[in-house]
Amino acid sequence: MAKRLSVIVSQAQGKNPAKRKLEEDIVAGLLFESGIDVTIVPNLYDIQADSTSLVALQGVGGNAVLCSWLFERAARWVLDRHGIHGQHGTVLLQAEDDEADEDEADDSDEPADDKDRVIDSRDLPNRKIYCLDLKASNSADEFIAEVKRIYSENQVQVVGLTDVLNAAPLPKVASQQAGDQNENGSAAGQAVVNRIEEKSGRRWYPVIDYSRCTNCMECIDFCLFGVYGVDRIDTILVEQPDNCRKGCPACSRVCPENAIMFPQHKTPAIAGSMDAAASLKIDLSQLFGAPAEGKSAEELAAIERDEQLVMAGRNAVGAKSSAGRSEISTSSKPDELDDLVDELNDLDI
């Protein structure tokens, strides 16, 4: 029997009509594919621990494709954070600035050296998770084609017993099934769509990439808000995500391995970009009051931490405490400029 593939669509925050249309076009396109189940949830990063969305996500079995507006690396580790673990599935549909890269894109996201990474000590379940970055294309067809490619790839794989067991259909969760998109959906063929509509506020917390993390503890030393903790075998974890200070990415800057992501941060390197994928939009910050730039990552981290300490009614500590030795690639500025041309042509001011 053909193995079903689960597709999860994580919606964009806010109300960007182009983004919403792409999400819906992908869902509509997948409806007529056989062997595919679709789950639509609000923004993955904002999902709360006790939410219907999380129950639905955790109920998704077998190999899964996640379509989200997060960078691939961020998406994978946000899922991991939500307790959805799996092997890294290789996605071929990537953002198009690859030709500008001097070195070819590295398929695996594990750094190539001999340091011990936290992931090396973990057993991942025998399921693959493919994270598609919806920023990679404007065309729903390209995403649909990639899902179909992954579907076929999964049909020919050698399947372990646990895989089969996990590939059960979606559990019933309290959610609204989109009636208009679900006619005839029960047969073995057509897609079943499970749409979770749930309001959730915006959240802000660090997400650890355990394929990079070496458990060095710089972050737990640096953060003075008790966000980090360790598990029973002394592995670092984000223990109290909601202690995190909204907008503060300081721990990400001090992490020597760039293993800490804030998926909603405006700097691609902090948001989990693998490369310096720059925004295609015009940056108006200098007009709207941005201060002049030119600080190192450690200086910035110390300043950001002080701002948060003062806001919380505590004393600033400056650069003392172990503001690390890392350097985050500040990157992106020059390349960004090239891509603005098209946007500017129709700006007409």
Add this chain to the structure above:
Amino acid sequence: MSTVIFMMGEFEAEFPVDVRYADNHMWVRPIEGQANQFQFGFTAYAVRLLQDVYFLDWLLDAPVNLKNGQEIGSIESKKAESSLYAPAEGQLLTFNDELMDDPSAINVDKYGDGWLFTMKTNGSPNFMDAEAYLSYLEEVWVKTQRTIKGQLND
């Protein structure tokens, strides 16, 4: 409501004279009966640069104390994106929550329902009146064009 106009190329940006203006292109309206409390929103100049706003995000939870120029959030539109900065020193009281799900009021009613946040400022900052803001725009219009076009040929 009487207004003054600044020409951004062909575009007429209108500015009501009954509010004041901050140099980060926000309008400032005193809240009646509350000393040093103000409502802030984007001016027609800012909205014209942004065009259709899709997404607004604040880095802070209100209420919160702010330094002048502190980064407080970000905005993304069809054409552009920007970080947002505090227009004055003081305490930010409330954000306009209506904008979080649907920020289109910024475009539809920029001087009304599209307001961004309220603040209690420390002292009474030197906000500009409409005429002074117009002169300020004369000054920065060149820089604005350069900033936009400069991202072409840096």
